[in-house]
Amino acid sequence: MSHGPRVALVHDWLTGMRGGEKVLDAVAELFPEATLHTLVHVPGSVAPRIEQLGPRRSVLGWLPGVHAYYRQLLPLFPFAVEQFDVDRADLVISTSHCAAKSVVAPGRARHLCYCFTPMRYAWDQFDAYFGASRLGPGSRLMRPALGALARWDASTAGRPDRYVAISQYVADRIRRYYNREPAVVYPPVDTEFYQPAAPVVDEGYYLVVSALVPYKRVDVAIDACRLAGRPLKVVGHGPERRRLEALGGAHVEFLGGVSDEDVRRLYQGARAVLLPGEEDFGIVPVEAQACGRPVIALARGGTRETVLDGETGVLVEESSAAAFADGVRRLEQVAIDPGRVRTHAVQFSRARFLEQLMQQVTDLLSAPAGQVRW
Numbered sequence: 466m467s468h469g470p471r472v473a474l475v476h477d478w479l480t481g482m483r484g485g486e487k488v489l490d491a492v493a494e495l496f497p498e499a500t501l502h503t504l505v506h507v508p509g510s511v512a513p514r515i516e517q518l519g520p521r522r523s524v525l526g527w528l529p530g531v532h533a534y535y536r537q538l539l540p541l542f543p544f545a546v547e548q549f550d551v552d553r554a555d556l557v558i559s560t561s562h563c564a565a566k567s568v569v570a571p572g573r574a575r576h577l578c579y580c581f582t583p584m585r586y587a588w589d590q591f592d593a594y595f596g597a598s599r600l601g602p603g604s605r606l607m608r609p610a611l612g613a614l615a616r617w618d619a620s621t622a623g624r625p626d627r628y629v630a631i632s633q634y635v636a637d638r639i640r641r642y643y644n645r646e647p648a649v650v651y652p653p654v655d656t657e658f659y660q661p662a663a664p665v666v667d668e669g670y671y672l673v674v675s676a677l678v679p680y681k682r683v684d685v686a687i688d689a690c691r692l693a694g695r696p697l698k699v700v701g702h703g704p705e706r707r708r709l710e711a712l713g714g715a716h717v718e719f720l721g722g723v724s725d726e727d728v729r730r731l732y733q734g735a736r737a738v739l740l741p742g743e744e745d746f747g748i749v750p751v752e753a754q755a756c757g758r759p760v761i762a763l764a765r766g767g768t769r770e771t772v773l774d775g776e777t778g779v780l781v782e783e784s785s786a787a788a789f790a791d792g793v794r795r796l797e798q799v800a801i802d803p804g805r806v807r808t809h810a811v812q813f814s815r816a817r818f819l820e821q822l823m824q825q826v827t828d829l830l831s832a833p834a835g836q837v838r839w
Contacts, residue, residue: 470830472499473554473570475546477511477563479520483676484652484748486511486629487605489560491653491818492579493518495826496558502549504564505535505540538611543567543617556830559625567621575829578625579650579822580634580727583642584618584747605635607678619643627829629822631746633768636664648825651770654751656811659729661757665803668734670696671761671793675742676747682763685741686701687712688786697739700728731757737796741784744768750778752783754810761792771813775799777806 474496476489493499494512499613501518505526509516523545525531525538542564551557552571559565562581570576574834622643630647641646654725666812671690675681682697689695690832697717699709704815710719723731732738738760746767754771760778763767781792 470555472496473551597792653815659755661735672735677705682742686739689789694791
């Protein structure tokens, strides 16, 4: 029988295994007896360890077919999150990029927010998600609602007792939008699973592994490889796929969603992985480097902390096709040591994440009352 703190986990939504859900899976390893609360849960869409927690859906999660339109319910997220019943918890851990950080914890409990980013939709990426190109006339209706959501997000910034950011880049955003001082613990990457091939074989193609959504800028990678005359493979799915396929030519192969084993094989054979969008951290470039493969990435956001320019890849100053085509040419003139690339990636391992996050939890729980807020 467990004598540790009663733990409640809060995650924005569970509709697939992306970077945030890989973090949640690691947190669930630390707290296998926790309760788990989420806005929307598509059963079977996430890892078994998460499913075994029996995710408790919000009132929104019971709407028919909600998985197809839950993002359009953003204005209702504050109401739904504040209804979560975590009253029995001694420790609340929110893994949040939207509304989870604003869960109402009981007065005796400590609340640690592992923050992927302050809410992008409300603060600085409205057009990428809800601009006229995505919603048409509906975009005009969403703007005041998102303004109200930003005010709610700021007004509830004091609810967590401690913020832990996924990168120094996100830590800066937390300081700017929430006026809080966070710690930084980099997310876990499965560096045991993602390993170099033996022997290492460069098959000559470039690779994108990404959700096909506007802010990922996959179109830049497509145009860059066309300009550079290099083949490109694209792994992922999303609402942008049809438009991107129309942009692509004979040099681009769209693979859709593939297994983790196939992604690993594709990393291992790639000349380099392209990341033309701005990422808060970016697990894909670390996975690629764990396989010994270099990365060509935009020199903004979290990749400035995960890619060493000229050693484990190339950082590009501008998210344009011409700049990334030049990055491709520069990479091919640099002697990249796969062993050095792999060694760099190992510092982002799952074991390191578990140790550092647990230290943050221990520090929070042991802090005297009145001294827990950062």
